[in-house]
Amino acid sequence: MTAIASEILDLIAQPCVSDDDFNAMALKVFAHQFTHNVPFQRYCQQRGKTPRLVKTWQDIPAVPINAFKDLTLSCEPPDRCERVFMTSGTTRGDIKGRHYHPNLAVYDASMLSHFSQRVMPGRSKITLGVLFPTEQQLPNSSLAHYLALAKTHFGDTQSDYFFNTEGLRVQALCHALEQAQQRQEPFALLGASYSFVHLIDALEAQERRFTLPTGSFLLDTGGFKGQSREIPMADFYQALSTTFGVPRQSCLNMYGMTELSTQFYDAGNQILPSIKRGAHWIRSRVVDPLTGQAVTPGQRGILAHTDLANYNSVVTILTEDVGLEVEDGFVLLGRAQGAQAKGCSLAVDAFLKAAQR
Amino acid sequence: MTAPKNDYVFKAGYLPGLREEDVRWHKLRLGAPDAPIWVEVPELTDVQLDALTQRIKQASRTHLKTMSVADIIGVLAKATARLLDAQDPYRQTLDTLLPKVTGFDPDMVRLNLTSYLQTFRHLELERFVTEDFANPRVLDAFVPRITGGWTQAYGPELLVHVWAGNVPALPMWSFVAGLLVKAGSIGKVASAEPLFASVYARLLADIEPRWADCFAVLWWPNDAPTQRTAYQSAQVVLAYGGNAALQAVQDQIPVTTRFLPHGHKISLGVVSAQALTVFHAAHVAMQAALDVVRFDQQGCYSPHMFYVQSGGSVSPYEFAQQLAHALASLQHKMPRRALSLEEASQISRWRDAHRFIALDNPNYHVLGDSTQTHAVVFSQDATNLMPSPLNRCIVVSAVDHVSQVATLIESARHDLQTVGLAVAPEELLSISEQLGLAGVTRICALGQMTSPAPGWHHDGRFSLLDLVRMVDVEASTEREADRFKPYAL
Numbered sequence: 052m053t054a055i056a057s058e059i060l061d062l063i064a065q066p067c068v069s070d071d072d073f074n075a076m077a078l079k080v081f082a083h084q085f086t087h088n089v090p091f092q093r094y095c096q097q098r099g100k101t102p103r104l105v106k107t108w109q110d111i112p113a114v115p116i117n118a119f120k121d122l123t124l125s126c127e128p129p130d131r132c133e134r135v136f137m138t139s140g141t142t143r144g145d146i147k148g149r150h151y152h153p154n155l156a157v158y159d160a161s162m163l164s165h166f167s168q169r170v171m172p173g174r175s176k177i178t179l180g181v182l183f184p185t186e187q188q189l190p191n192s193s194l195a196h197y198l199a200l201a202k203t204h205f206g207d208t209q210s211d212y213f214f215n216t217e218g219l220r221v222q223a224l225c226h227a228l229e230q231a232q233q234r235q236e237p238f239a240l241l242g243a244s245y246s247f248v249h250l251i252d253a254l255e256a257q258e259r260r261f262t263l264p265t266g267s268f269l270l271d272t273g274g275f276k277g278q279s280r281e282i283p284m285a286d287f288y289q290a291l292s293t294t295f296g297v298p299r300q301s302c303l304n305m306y307g308m309t310e311l312s313t314q315f316y317d318a319g320n321q322i323l324p325s326i327k328r329g330a331h332w333i334r335s336r337v338v339d340p341l342t343g344q345a346v347t348p349g350q351r352g353i354l355a356h357t358d359l360a361n362y363n364s365v366v367t368i369l370t371e372d373v374g375l376e377v378e379d380g381f382v383l384l385g386r387a388q389g390a391q392a393k394g395c396s397l398a399v400d401a402f403l404k405a406a407q408r
Numbered sequence: 409m410t411a412p413k414n415d416y417v418f419k420a421g422y423l424p425g426l427r428e429e430d431v432r433w434h435k436l437r438l439g440a441p442d443a444p445i446w447v448e449v450p451e452l453t454d455v456q457l458d459a460l461t462q463r464i465k466q467a468s469r470t471h472l473k474t475m476s477v478a479d480i481i482g483v484l485a486k487a488t489a490r491l492l493d494a495q496d497p498y499r500q501t502l503d504t505l506l507p508k509v510t511g512f513d514p515d516m517v518r519l520n521l522t523s524y525l526q527t528f529r530h531l532e533l534e535r536f537v538t539e540d541f542a543n544p545r546v547l548d549a550f551v552p553r554i555t556g557g558w559t560q561a562y563g564p565e566l567l568v569h570v571w572a573g574n575v576p577a578l579p580m581w582s583f584v585a586g587l588l589v590k591a592g593s594i595g596k597v598a599s600a601e602p603l604f605a606s607v608y609a610r611l612l613a614d615i616e617p618r619w620a621d622c623f624a625v626l627w628w629p630n631d632a633p634t635q636r637t638a639y640q641s642a643q644v645v646l647a648y649g650g651n652a653a654l655q656a657v658q659d660q661i662p663v664t665t666r667f668l669p670h671g672h673k674i675s676l677g678v679v680s681a682q683a684l685t686v687f688h689a690a691h692v693a694m695q696a697a698l699d700v701v702r703f704d705q706q707g708c709y710s711p712h713m714f715y716v717q718s719g720g721s722v723s724p725y726e727f728a729q730q731l732a733h734a735l736a737s738l739q740h741k742m743p744r745r746a747l748s749l750e751e752a753s754q755i756s757r758w759r760d761a762h763r764f765i766a767l768d769n770p771n772y773h774v775l776g777d778s779t780q781t782h783a784v785v786f787s788q789d790a791t792n793l794m795p796s797p798l799n800r801c802i803v804v805s806a807v808d809h810v811s812q813v814a815t816l817i818e819s820a821r822h823d824l825q826t827v828g829l830a831v832a833p834e835e836l837l838s839i840s841e842q843l844g845l846a847g848v849t850r851i852c853a854l855g856q857m858t859s860p861a862p863g864w865h866h867d868g869r870f871s872l873l874d875l876v877r878m879v880d881v882e883a884s885t886e887r888e889a890d891r892f893k894p895y896a897l
Binding site for chain 2: 097
């Protein structure tokens with residue numbers, strides 16, 4: 052365990068952090084990465100941002116998530132890293148972004164502490180159903196690891212995976228849900244948003260609905276990624292609520308990224324778009340993508356996250372997600388899609404398609 | 409005409425024979441996010457469109473087909489003169505509203521509109537017609553052919569235009585072309601710029617009341633079934649847009665209808681070492697910058713990349729620096745329009761992608777910083793043609809010789825259009841020949857890329873000839889007719 056990792060672990064273990072302490076730690080992590088991560092150092096120098104000049108966490112260069120595809124962003128040599136999480140490659144299918152973790156101590160501490168705070172307040176265990184492949188099946192998926200952690204640490208003995216190589220195990224899941232109903236024991240169903248869509252469709256075809264006991268919740272994440280039909284958010288959460296008999300405030304959404312080591316949660320999706328909140332060791336800004344400066348409050352912008360748990364890669368990342376800052380978090384307003392070509396000059400996307408013919 | 413207030417709504421369109429209150433108006437929010445302007449566009453029912461089509465066909469048969477080309481040119485030239493007059497209310501409407509609707513800088517719009525209108529003055533219109541018809545009278549009557557017989561060119565009864573909204577006043581080309589061949593026209597304006605065609609139609613009807621029913625300007629949503637009604641009754645459909653949009657239009661057009669698509673294009677510039685003397689280079693860089701700045705590269709003729717030959721006294725890298733400098737100085741004169749978050753994000757991703765390459769490649773540079781409203785990427789290695797995210801983002805690639813360029817752009821053959829050149833006279837035709845072979849259809853001086861010459865062959869096609877139907881009376885008819893003369897001996 053490196054010194055910096057221990058310090059982050061200590062900070063995560065605290066109940067909160069002051070602005071000054073967050074700033075000091077962020078600058079420390081930045082200096083550490085500047086020293087030990089050569090591509091990042093060159094990236095910062097290209098922008099004239101060095102630890103000597105950067106005085107606030109907001110001024111740390113935000114690295115676009117595409118850099119995880121093009122550069123090796125790791126302080127530890129990659130071959131000495133215990134785990135590498137890879138992006139699913141939805142935008143540039145052929146190239147995957149890589150996020151190296153020397154070990155998972157900090158990642159796990161971050162996940163467990165925040166999950167406990169936002170998803171499991173006031174309880175330690177629940178029967179947990181996972182709609183996603185196991186960690187063994189997808190060793191490079193951060194989501195598979197996340198869900199495995201959730202099941203191991205917060206799931207009781209009846210918790211199970213309802214997804215195998217053939218896909219969703221709908222019958223087994225129905226059986227588990229019925230049991231939960233009979234015993235009046237709360238049940239939590241976790242998985243990728245698109246798995247939920249497939250599940251809703253499958254249950255609808257069988258005309259099956261459930262009324263899960265009070266205290267049950269659903270947690271979806273990741274959006275549809277072209278893996279299922281795209282549904283408007285309001286319809287999606289309504290369908291979840293109707294199918295499983297769980298109020299919409301218990302339909303939680305986790306916003307996470309392979310490029311981060313900390314997740315964001317909302318407090319249900321009764322009102323859309325829901326407010327996403329982070330933990331005390333991650334802070335977000337809504338920025339103008341061109342200047343990297345924060346937009347005026349109330350304006351849409353691109354989300355940048357400063358995640359202290361990202362101690363080995365880059366502490367601040369620039370996403371491709373459009374967001375709006377609100378009082379105690381932010382709302383997500385979708386992805387900054389390639390601008391629609393207005394006229395007769397060829398747009399990049401169209402050109403790439405044309406070049407493939 | 410008073411300046412529009414904040415809640416100003418402009419009613420676009422031109423609908424002869426239809427009352428405003430009988431039409432459904434669709435409201436479009438246009439302009440910069442912080443200074444929106446509302447424009448209402450007419451959305452007709454099938455019945456209304458059908459009646460309008462009949463009316464236009466009838467009127468153009470009566471009033472347009474019976475006019476000589478010379479008289480038509482006279483009317484069009486009068487309209488141009490009106491629009492060139494800064495005091496004219498129609499021109500003032502355009503000067504006030506076009507910048508608001510498109511977000512482009514008012515001075516840029518005004519200057520470019522004036523230069524653009526000059527290609528539609530009397531002399532230029534004559535040239536426009538002569539470009540396609542050596543004897544323009546062929547549009548008025550049967551004219552004798554050198555090989556015997558007679559020929560007349562007939563314009564379509566109904567020409568449907570589907571316009572794009574990237575560059576203000578773009579519809580004028582096809583609007584004028586349609587009138588020159590005496591076609592009745594229905595034009596569908598783009599949601600992004602519904603203004604110019606509407607104002608122009610009103611001006612024409614104002615100048616020549618007999619034309620009042622000869623054309624219409626309207627709008628329909630892309631997936632509207634109504635458009636089929638328009639396509640069904642047209643002889644020619646002329647459409648601008650992306651390939652997917654054009655495909656959607658083509659799918660609705662009867663096979664017997666002529667379809668003239670103008671898809672998205674990619675253009676570029678080439679600078680020879682001969683132009684890179686210390687004396688000339690700054691001027692050339694400024695011309696290149698102007699081509700980038702005008703309409704923020706939204707035009708089909710706007711450059712995506714510049715190929716610059718090494719070996720001149722100013723190196724390609726120095727040229728790239730001069731170009732960046734010129735772009736920065738033009739920002740004061742013609743500021744870039746406000747970008748949407750999506751456009752800004754796209755530019756930032758493009759710039760970052762190039763920065764990542766530059767981290768590992770000493771021959772690669774991203775000039776300038778994030779606070780600037782332009783981005784110049786320089787590659788010392790010759791690179792294949794790459795599209796730009798537009799809005800003043802440009803790649804400068806060094807080449808050892810200008811003859812390399814044809815190979816570097818070949819992969820975009822189907823999408824190539826204009827090349828702006830800065831070369832010596834001795835090189836001009838040899839490079840042009842290579843570019844022509846590679847698929848380019850227009851070659852002009854650097855600095856002129858956004859101002860096509862009157863009568864240009866847009867995308868390599870004929871502006872007027874493509875619209876008409878030639879009717880031949882063969883020599884045999886004349887010979888045989890002679891047999892039936894009443895005064896035969």
